[in-house]
Amino acid sequence: MSDTPFPPCSILLLSGGRGQRMGGRDKGLIEWQGRPLIAWLHERVRPLTDDLIISCNRNADRYCAWADQLVQDDSPDFPGPLAGIRAGLAAARHDHLLILPCDAPLLDRELLDALLNAAGERPVMLRQGDFWEPLFSVLPRSLLPRIERAWQAGERSPQRVLRQLDPVAVYCPPNDPRLANLNTPELLDATQAQH
Numbered sequence: 415m416s417d418t419p420f421p422p423c424s425i426l427l428l429s430g431g432r433g434q435r436m437g438g439r440d441k442g443l444i445e446w447q448g449r450p451l452i453a454w455l456h457e458r459v460r461p462l463t464d465d466l467i468i469s470c471n472r473n474a475d476r477y478c479a480w481a482d483q484l485v486q487d488d489s490p491d492f493p494g495p496l497a498g499i500r501a502g503l504a505a506a507r508h509d510h511l512l513i514l515p516c517d518a519p520l521l522d523r524e525l526l527d528a529l530l531n532a533a534g535e536r537p538v539m540l541r542q543g544d545f546w547e548p549l550f551s552v553l554p555r556s557l558l559p560r561i562e563r564a565w566q567a568g569e570r571s572p573q574r575v576l577r578q579l580d581p582v583a584v585y586c587p588p589n590d591p592r593l594a595n596l597n598t599p600e601l602l603d604a605t606q607a608q609h
């Protein structure tokens with residue numbers, strides 16, 4: 415399965431959002447260049463892991479085709495991506511979990527390698543210009559109890575949680591096209607026209 419130099423990792427694709435800016439549609443299943451967004455992410459990460467986890471809160475019957483395991487939030491009200499991260503960490507079979515959002519189909523192998531090569535005892539988080547990007551990160555599973563404590567104390571922001579855990583940064587330029595995040599129909603159309 416794996417053709418990588420790094421230790422085995424689990425991979426979590428976050429696809430459990432409300433998709434409000436897409437009119438409430440399940441974003442991972444929206445077609446981009448003729449295939450659902452989640453299929454592009456799946457193609458990119460499948461060679462890197464034997465433990466591909468998708469966090470979804472709808473359409474499990476479709477998502478199961480692209481995953482080894484599915485996880486869902488433990489409440490039905492879309493509490494945000496940290497809910498998916500805690501479920502993914504709890505389910506992960508390897509010591510490290512690479513986390514990615516479902517709506518970034520232009521991610522490339524080089525960026526994934528950079529994140530995974532930095533994996534260790536501290537969290538790894540992408541830093542795009544001046545901004546931390548917690549949904550592009552690698553977490554050791556050993557951090558689950560600390561993340562769980564923060565959650566129980568009412569924290570819901572992945573960025574605040576990860577910043578408190580002494581993250582290692584992997585740097586990207588501010589306008590790195592590989593990080594195009596397709597949040598709206600307009601962005602979806604614009605990137606389709608370019609690729």
Ligand SMILES: Nc1nc2c(ncn2[C@@H]2O[C@H](COP(=O)(O)OP(=O)(O)OP(=O)(O)O)[C@@H](O)[C@H]2O)c(=O)[nH]1
Nearest residue numbers: 428429430431432433434435492493494498515516
């Ligand atoms: N598990 C889980 N994942 C979520 C939740 N909210 C967002 N995400 C995921 O986090 C990533 C970033 O979220 P957004 O890009 O804002 O996606 P979204 O929340 O579906 O879209 P909007 O409703 O328009 O904000 C996406 O991969 C989402 O699927 C949630 O409540 N639970």
Ligand SMILES: [Mg+2]
Nearest residue numbers: 431432433434
């Ligand atoms: Mg959102």
